[in-house]
Amino acid sequence: MKTWIATLAALGLTAGAALADGHGGLKVGMITTLSGGGAGLGLDVRDGFLLAVKQAGRDDIEVVVEDDQRKPDIAVQLADKMIQSEKVDVLTGIIWSNLAMAVVPSATAQGKFYLSPNAGPSALAGKGCHPNYFNVAWQNDNLHEAAGGYATSAGYKNSFILAPNYPAGKDALTGYKRMFGGDIAAEIYTDLGQTDYASEIAQIRASGADSVFFFLPGGMGISFLKQYADSGVDIPVVGPAFSFDQGILKAVGEAALGVVNTSQWSKDIDNAANAAFVESFQAEYGRLPSLYASQGFDTANLMISAFDVAHPAEDPDAFREALRKAEFDSVRGDFSFASNQHPIQDIYAREVVQEGDVITNRIVGVALENHGNAYVDDCKM
Amino acid sequence: MSTILLIEQVLNGLQFGVMLFLMAAGLTLIFGVMGLINLAHGSLYMVGAFAAAAVAGVTGSFVLALAAALAAAALAGAVIEIAVIRRLYAAPHLDQVLATFALILIFSEGTRWLFGSFPLYLDIPDALSGPVTLPGGIEYPRYRLALIAIGIAVALGLWWLTARTRLGIRIRAGENDREMIAALGVDISRLYTLVFALGAALAGLAGALVGAIQSVQVGMGEPVLILAFVVIVIGGIGSIKGAFVGALLVGLTDTLGGLFLPALFRLFMAPDAATQTGAALASMAIYILMGLVLVWRPAGLFGTRAA
Structure with missing residues (x-):
């Protein structure tokens, strides 16, 4: 009996994995700060991101969330785990630039997409820029x-x-x-x-x-x-x-x-997407959204807009092209990418x-x- | 560099030092009497700050908040002593470190579960807010002056407790020979609980006092804990006097180092590089101090046994 259960469970696992990989589902790895002094930032990014996924009603997007404790070594381990064993398609979530510097170059070198909801160190905007790295928040400066x-x-x-x-x-x-x-x-x-x-x-x-x-x-x-x-x-x-x-x-x-x-964001920016975001965030979580929450929200919506065009693992070029177009309703109003894939915005x-x-x-x-x-x-x- | 700036920085160093003393005193008492390395001391600091913020939020009274901080930290200390620490006195230091590290994680997650991840609000009482003008035209925050006064008062109180009371005699006897005082009929396990709760209350007091000028958040105790360990190593493990002198030394070195080292490097380096080198060296200054003290006196300034 026990063996049966184990076998069934194993089958279930592989079936689940096959679904995520083969049937066009999108798997997102979110590494962010959920404990310690910077936890408020990570929570807001996570909540904003998950709210957008939920509102899109997309069951085919799975988000794996892990806490980096604001430590670069832990962020690197988590990224390795997500890429090697979880087989995520897109990585996101990092708050702190020193962690981003430790994770992003190796993730993009392994062919993954990284969408930054916060950290935008100058090194990754200039000489270290990469076709698979997009910053949806701002360049640090x-x-x-x-x-x-x-x-x-x-x-x-x-x-x-x-x-x-x-x-x-x-x-x-x-x-x-x-x-x-x-x-x-x-x-x-x-x-x-x-x-x-x-x-x-x-x-x-x-x-x-x-x-x-x-x-x-x-x-x-x-x-x-x-x-x-x-x-x-x-x-x-x-x-x-x-x-x-x-x-x-x-x-x-x-x-x-x-x-x-x-x-770049404020809750009183006057556009329909922002009004809806502020209201639904408050309804969902019982607090006012911060700029971090807005960045998480925009990051998810950008990703979904590109996923509607192509799956990043099946057709990375089309996915990338769709990201560059940034055809989504940003809560900031006008939003586009500069040639180094960082925002142009008010x-x-x-x-x-x-x-x-x-x-x-x-x-x-x-x-x-x-x-x-x-x-x-x-x-x- | 003006004299006013210098005096203000010396006051800042003193204030930082006496707050470190509140942490280090409990740590050194617990190590001296029970031979226990308590990594969870920083969590008790956090418990004090959260208790104060919660009570201040409901009642609006800072005095009640301080009382709550003392009570909550002492209670938490007594509970973990009875439930966990008591089993560790005979264990090797590594076991103690592991168990008390586990307590840090439990306290941090427990606090997050109760209060959430966002920092709490705890403000300075109105009577102590704002600056006061000292002789010589120095403006200095009233609250920080109060912290210095409270720290010195607690130091005097602890000295009186250990030197002049029966409990103090037992504590000192327990440091020297715990089997002997147990044989003399002192209830050693009650003494241990009491000392642990006392140390915890001091940490809680420090947490509440400092929480009013910093942010009350999960994990706030660990950075202070590291400095408190440096303090007791410099002062000599187990010595209250050593903890006081060590705390002031560390406070002053840290504050004045941050001021003078970048200025010193600016004499012969470009401003940008000098600022960075100076800041880097300043953050090492207290560890260099610790190294020098240990070379000179391996047991610390007032220690009786080698650390």
């Missing part, structure tokens, strides 16, 4: 370039800038400096995951700068904003949306009110405001219109 552009137009002349010491942190400061017309009072790299910014804040106080630009995603931003608000330093702050997403605003509270931040300036009990963001203007990225010419495909 983008929101920071917009922040630099905003700071210039706001009349700031002297900025104190800080970011964590990892690839995206360096891209952030590079991006800000590219678009900022004033001087840099000081430039500081903090530890990734640092929680106490007393020392940095003391240096800001002593610097004589007229503005502070910071890129501290996840829990780092919460710590910084709370401590900054309590320090009595009143130099205005600008930053990318990563430190002002919905999860962070809830934990920071009123300390963030009035801060201007830059984002980037908005938002202000942190209070709406009833909820602290959230409102668009105050467009910081950069139809913005691509600075690495297009370095990418030879």
Whole structure:
């Protein structure tokens, strides 16, 4: 009897595998951060992605989700497992650029497609670009370039800038400096995951700068904003949306009110796809979506639009061509790919405001219109 | 570099140091008295912060939140001592490390299950928010000054407890010879539970106090735990005085290193490279300090046995 059950189970497994491979089903491997300090980001990307798959009603798309714990070595192991034994067709999900650098080049070299819902390190946009790598969120520099552009137009002349010491942190400061017309009072790299910014804040106080630009995603931003608000330093702050997403605003509270931040997405972008997304995300998960959720949602919809044309394992060229066309309803409105397969899109300036009990963001203007990225010419495909 | 900046950084270093002391004191007590390596100490820190955030969210009172943090962490400490740790005193250190590492995972997942993955909100009480102007025109956050005061008060209290009370005599006796005090009629298992709960409460207090200026989230205890281990190794394992001196040394080295090393490299390097080299070296500074102390005194500053 036992043998029978085992045999049946084994048959069932192989049948399932055959279905996924042979009968045109699509298998997606999502490696993202679901535990530790960056868990909120990964959860939002996952939930946004799964919501899109669910809304499309596609039973032929299977998503395997694994937690990378924000550790590059674990992300690499998971990617190997997904490619070798799970036999996924498309990989996605990575939040952090150092993890993306560890996973993406080897995945694309093995013929898999990688659709990035977040991390967009400059190395993968320029010399390391690949036909099978698409970034659906932004190139890392983008929101920071917009922040630099905003700071210039706001009349700031002297900025104190800080970011964590990892690839995206360096891209952030590079991006800000590219678009900022004033001087840099000081430039500081903090530890990734640092929680106490007393020392940095003391240096800001002593610097004589007229503005502070910071890129501290996840829990780092919460710590910084709370401590900054309590320090009595009143130099205005600008930053990318990563430190002002919905999860962070809830934990920071009123300390963030009035801060201007830059984002390619906001819940008040006026289009039908976005309105439907914000409403259905709230209905499904009981919280407001963040920009990460919107990126997960767009990534899934882009993938589905291309899967309607071709299966990535059966006809990779047609699948790739369909991805490049980006024929899906982005919640951001106009969306297209530059030749290095990173987005061309509007980037908005938002202000942190209070709406009833909820602290959230409102668009105050467009910081950069139809913005691509600075690495297009370095990418030879 | 202005004097004001320097003084502010010294205060920051002190504040960081006394918070590390709250963590390290419990760790060193537990190691000194019971010979146990408790990796789950960081989880107790997290328990304190979450308990404080939850109670502050419901009642809005910071004092109640602190009381809840102390109670929850002490209770969690007592429960894991009775349920798990008690079986490990005779076991080799590797078994202790494995078991307490398992506790970290259980606490982290349990907390995530209860509170979710998004950071919680815990704010500074109104009475302590905002900056205060110190003599010499230095503006410094009132809350951080309060943290320094609380840390020093706890250090004095612990010194009084170990040096002047009956419980303290038992704790010190337990460090020296546990068979002998058991033979003298002291209920050793109750003493152990008590010490463990005391250490846990200190960690919980630190978690709640620091949680108000940082983010209250799953996994917040582990980075602090590593530093607390560095502190007790520098101070000498089992010594409260050593933990205090070690914590201040680590706090000051870390803060001032982050300030001076990049400035030092800027004297003879390009600014970009100097910032990066300086920052990299600054994050190593406390480990270099630990190395130097161990070369000079292999048992730590106030340790009696080799670490």
